[in-house]
Amino acid sequence: MKHKFYLLHDLPGRLRLHIPAIENQNYEEVQSLFSSLKGIEQVRIEPIIQTMLIQYNSDEISRNHLLRSVSLFFHQGTFNPLDRFIGHIKxxxxxxxxxxxxxxxxxxxxxxxxxxxxxxxxxxxxxxxxxxxxxxxxxxxxxxxxxxxxxxxxxxxxxxxxxxxxxxxxxxxxxxxxxxxxxxxxxxxxx
Structure with a gap:
């Protein structure tokens, strides 16, 4: 299965994802949708380099819940738990x-x-x-x-x-x- 996004960096309360499919989306709507989730503090999309930066409160929303939401939105089939360790590898x-x-x-x-x-x-x-x-x-x-x-x-x-x-x-x-x-x-x- 071809992956729809890659973890670029994963820090507590901050995720940066490379999402090639973002260029086919209305990035302002995507930004608004993810900003409306409980626990999301800031969403910044860079359509030219196809990245999305999400700053979140880890007490209100878990990292895995957030990644599942991104996965569902961009039709990613499953989230591999090993991505936490090797998510930056193609x-x-x-x-x-x-x-x-x-x-x-x-x-x-x-x-x-x-x-x-x-x-x-x-x-x-x-x-x-x-x-x-x-x-x-x-x-x-x-x-x-x-x-x-x-x-x-x-x-x-x-x-x-x-x-x-x-x-x-x-x-x-x-x-x-x-x-x-x-x-x-x-x-x-x-x-």
Whole structure:
């Protein structure tokens, strides 16, 4: 789902949102509507840069209630609770982080289980597949130039099929480093 707004900054009693759809709205009416909510102290819309600054009294209206109101007004389907921590990161990078967390969890469980089995189990293959999906699903440019894909190919080739879990772990670690780099490059600029 394409997001309708992004948190630019979130301070107690003050939110700044980037809302691309605001250019299609009568911003004076939007400003008047949100100003009429109980607990809202000031609403300022900058239509040229598509931002809305909302100053509010946190004793009268909660941050999440306010974000749900914005979400409903701009037809945002759901509000992700993780936005509090990673709301300033663009959605495509957030999806990559989520996939990488799942792959990392599966790798951890597979490694813990590995000591009790001599041969790869279904869990091992699931962890490797999840890692491959996490690596291949992010980015839009030539995927063969991504460092995590190159590392995966080299590590699986050099370690051999018997050490498939080790190869997946090395690939996952490089994928995490690449995601950290993308997070810094793809943050929404604070205004």
């Amino acid at each position: 959605p495509n990078v957030r999806r990559g982080i989520f996939r990488s967390l799942i792959a990392g969890g599966l790798l951890l469980v597979a490694y813990l289980q590995k000591s009790s089995y001599k041969h790869p189990t279904a869990l091992t293959y699931c962890a490797v597949i999840a890692t491959g999906y996490a690596v291949l699903s992010h980015g839009t440019k030539n995927k063969l130039h991504h460092p995590d894909i190159l590392t995966g190919i080299l590590s699986l080739g050099s370690l051999g099929p018997a050490n498939i879990l080790h190869g997946a772990l090395v690939t996952w670690a490089v994928n995490v480093l690449e995601l950290v780099h993308e997070m810094r490059d793809n943050q929404v600029v604070y205004l």
